[in-house]
Amino acid sequence: MDEIDIKAPEFAGFFEAARQGALAFxxxxxxRRFHWYPMKACPHCRSRDIAWQKVEGTGTVFSWTAVRHAFDPAYKERLPYIVALLEFDDAPGIRLVTNVEEVAPEAMRIGDRMRPRFHDSGKVTFHPAQA
Ligand SMILES: [Zn+2]
Known part of the structure; x- marks a missing residue:
């Protein structure tokens, strides 16, 4: 199954950090504020002095949905899968759209704690953070 591969150069810092096992924004x-998506100028102050900052990666579910219809047949075998909007403890202002795995839709809750998993492909998925 093909994964979405974001090749836009402005995302390179994200995937470079992910291949090193870290989240970066x-x-x-x-x-000194974070922003997402990557931009050439800071959306808060218009400065172009922007650098990738690695963060701990543990976060909280701000919102989520269960996808039950495959718009692309390649995703049909995954159904249902969860797409969530996560916030991060040490990256205030960031909300990342991402996949959450290993949780049934019935068990998902806003406020659940999640941690990242880094795959060899550079892909990042999130999973429940065990207490
Ligand atoms: Zn700024």
Whole structure:
């Protein structure tokens, strides 16, 4: 099954960090705030002094949905799968759209704690953080 492969150069820092087993988001060197998606200028202060900042990666479910219809036949065998919007403890302002695995839709809750898993392909998925 083909995965979505984001080749846009502005995402290179994200996938480079992921291959090293870390989450990273763009952070402005001027106002010190994070933003997502990557941009050439900070959306908060318009500075172009932006660098990738690695973060712990543990986060919280802000919102989520269960996908039950495959818009692309390649995804049909995965159904249902969960797409979630996650917030991160040490990256305030970031909300990342991502896949959550190893949780049944019936068990998903807003506020659940999640941690990342880094795959050899560079893909990142999230899983329940065990207490
Ligand atoms: Zn800024």
């Amino acid at each position: 763009p952070k402005c060197g001027s106002c």
